[in-house]
Amino acid sequence: MEQNGLKVAVVGATGAVGNLMIKVLEERNFPVSRLKLLASARSVGKTLPFRGVEVPVEELVEDSFKDVQLALFSAGGSTSKKFAPVAARAGTVVIDNSNAWRMDKEVPLVVPEVNPEAALTHSGIIANPNCSTIQMVVALKPIYDAAGIRRIVVTTFQAVSGTGKRAIEELKNQVRDIMNGREAVREIYPRQIAFNCFPQIGPFLDNGFSEEEMKMVNETRKIFSDSRIRVCATTVRIPVFYGHSESINIETEKPVSPEQVRRLLEDAPGVKVVDDLSKGSYPVALDAAGRDETLVGRIRIDPSVENGLAMWVVADNIRKGAATNAVQIAEFLLKSKRL
C-alpha cells in the first residue's frame, strides 16, 4: 500500500456492496496507505484480500475511526445512523450508502456525473443515492441540461443483489430447490423470487407507494436541485442477480429528438449508448453486470404526450449504483484537495 495514501475504512466489508468497494478501490488504484475492514462481531476472524494481502475484518466499535481519513459505509441504515456521526466527529469523511442520511438537509446527496460540487459542502457525511435513482439521473442529466425535464414516469426491474448477500442466496436456493422438486423457502422477500416478479421493494407507505418508489421521487429532486420535477415510480423485483433495468418516459420542456438525445448521451460521462435496432442492439442486465457505465437504449418518441421520450436504462446496481459511485465521490474530493 502507498506510503502517502489515505487511511481508508470500509464499514460492512463482508457484505455484497462492501466487498465490491474493496475491489473498486483496488481496480481504480485509489491511494490507500492502510485499509481497515469493519463489520459486525459475526465476521471477526474472516479476512478479505486487498492488493494481494489478506486483511483481517475487525468489529465496528465507537473508536474504530481514529486516524481514518475516509470511511465508506454499507452496513444498513441503523448502523449508519449510529456510527456515521461517530466517524464524522473523529474527523473522518463518511460516504454512506444507506438510506439513513440521504434526505438530511445538512448532507449532500451526490452523483459525480450530475452534481459533484455538492460534495464540497459536506460537514462530515456525504450520502450515496439509491441505486435506481443513480442510473436514472446519470442518463437523464444531459437531457435535463439541454431541454429541461418536467415529468418522469419510471418502472424498474431490480436485481436481488441490492438487498444484500442473503437475498442473493435466497434466489439461488429457491431456483435449486424448485428444480429439484422441493418447496421454495422464503426468508428475505415478501414473495417467492425464483421464476416470479413482484411490485414491492421495501415497505409500503400511506400514499400507496413503496419506500423505494418514494426514494426515486425525493432523491431525484434533491440531486437535480429541482423541487418541481414530477416523478412517478413503480419498482419491481425480478429474479436477476446483478443489474437493474429501467423503463423511463420523460416529458421535456423543449422538444428534443431521439437522434439529438443519442448524440447528447454519446458525449456524456459514464454513459454508453447501446441502441441500434437494425443490429438488434439494446442493453440488458447481463451486459451491464461487472461494468461501471450506465447503458442506454431503445431511445424513441413517446407519442402519448407533447415532448415525450421513452428509453431503457441499465446499470450494475452494486457498481455504479453503490460501490463505484461512492469511490468516484472520494476521487472527486481528492482531486478538489478536500481529502
Ligand code: 25A
Ligand atoms: O435494511 P437495511 O438495514 O438498510 O440493510 C441493508 C443492508 O444491510 C445488510 C444487508 O447487506 C443489506 O444489504 N443487512 C441487513 N440486515 C442485516 C442483518 N440482520 C444485514 N446485515 C447483517 N445482519 P449484506 O448482508 O450484504 O451486508 C451487510 C454488511 O453490513 C455488516 N453489518 C451488519 N450489521 C452490522 C454490520 N457491521 C457492523 N455493525 C453492524 N451492526 C455485515 O457484516 C455486512 O458486512 P456481518 O458481519 O453482520 O455479516 C457477515 C455475514 O453474515 C451474513 N448474515 C447477514 N445477516 C445475518 C447473517 N448471518 C446470520 N444471521 C443474520 N441475521 C451475511 O451473509 C454476511 O455474509
Ligand code: L14
Ligand atoms: O436504499 O432491496 O440503497 O434492492 C437499494 C437496494 C434499499 C434496498 C437503498 C433493494 C437500497 C434495495
